Amino acid sequence: MQWKQVVFTGVAMLAASSLAIAKPNPAGGTITGKVTYEGTPKKMRPIDMSKEPSCAKMYPTPPPAESVVTGPGNILQDVVVFISAGAPDDPAPSTAAVFTQKGCRYIPHVLAFQVNQELKIVNEDQTSHNIHPMPKLNREWNKSQPPGTPPISEKYDKAEFIPVKCNVHPWMHGNFAVLKNSHYAVTGENGTFTLPRLAPGKYTVTAWQEEYGDQSQEVTITGSETKTISFVFKAKPY
């Protein structure tokens, strides 16, 4: 009789522990797709950097503003696509997310990283910048970063989309996407995104563009299949 109890407990503990530490099947399911726009987006005006000659001289022609970046085939760049519901929170990775000031612009224009992940901010310009992210949920801080000073290290403890600016150079705009899990992508020059390693389940996938807002879709993964979805944003002409 005693043995039955022991075996029962042992099996239950094994089952519980395997559920507790179950990682999704490394192969997992994948959600992939493309982000496009319809309509006519507003023209991005060239940035006037004449007030900062050390940056202006880095560009043969003034670069365009970056709030809406498009590409051939009506694709949209710099769109954050992420799982907004259906996936558990992930612990922050140990690598830092790097945000660089170069040529009086932010590289990348949209930086996606996780809650409590280290954010490293680097100034590669010959001029001083101040880093001024403007969150509503997280703490708002504002730090000066002259050239040649070490990177600034910070982190955020709440998920939020945070606009970033430099007060000294008013044309500089960037965004932080602070996300709760590791399933996210930022569209590049071809407007595509891939979210791999998804365990079976029902997910809400959200796409966020800084001017056009966000849209969501529900996708169900049953095994290790690849599901393709697309997001189409209505472009605003002004």
Added chain:
Amino acid sequence: MRKMLRTKFCLFVTSALILPIASYAQLGEQAPAVKPSSHMESHVGNLTGHSEPGRELYFRYCWGCHGPHGDGNGENAAYLNPTPRNFVAAVFKCRSTITGTLPTDQDLYNSIGRGFNFTNMPSWIALTDQDRANLVAFIKTFSPRWVTEKPGTPIPIPPEPKLTLASIQHGQQLFQKLECWKCHGQEGRGDGPSASTLTDSNDQPIRPYNFTADNRSKCGSTNQDLYKIFMTGVDGTPMPSFADVVKPEEAWDLVHFLRTLQYNNPSPELTLWESTPEGKAIVAAKRVDQTNTGSGEKP
């Protein structure tokens, strides 16, 4: 008896392992929003302030500008620039603590008593010490940040070293190297190349501090106040914190130099600066006799 206990034990262990799994599935949902606390205390020196008497004072003296909900939207707010402080957002300009963190109770107490120069916030020194401590406690009932965060760490402020010419000159170099002039201008008049495009965190236009106008900056008129302003940053405005890039000893050099920009206000720094030929020439060039039209013809 032993068998029953053993069974119960096994069931308990099993359920203890299974239950966390059930809650694991709930992860990823939003935690409920934290509410501010309706009873707060403040500690300023020997005083302890309480929010209940503070409430009565607030609704007598403060709500006309700061609003019944403490968000800066009082009746008068529409006519004011800069706008009244939003206590719900809890982002404060004048602190002794690191940028992005809450001020100490002493910081808030000082702000109420001092008022804010060049704004509609008067000095409330006429209220008793206890009254002002009670108001600090009540202000802390508007924002959940006072529940979820501790006040920030005050920055270390070494004692002010003796004033020397070398200190002022080093400060002059720092003013150039840190590019303060980009907003404040080479003469500190608040007319630098970036000054006209500055906006605060509510996207309202804002001007950089004009050193030549008056020596009472928003966060106080002493050298220590000036030190704290640029080492903690003025949160909610374009003025950043320089604590990561300026060493504390160097910061005093910058304070000494900044006093020489305030050429309308006598100070030991200005006197020392004017005792040198270079300093004398710089200050004399700034001291133009204003004509009625402001054309600045030199006498």
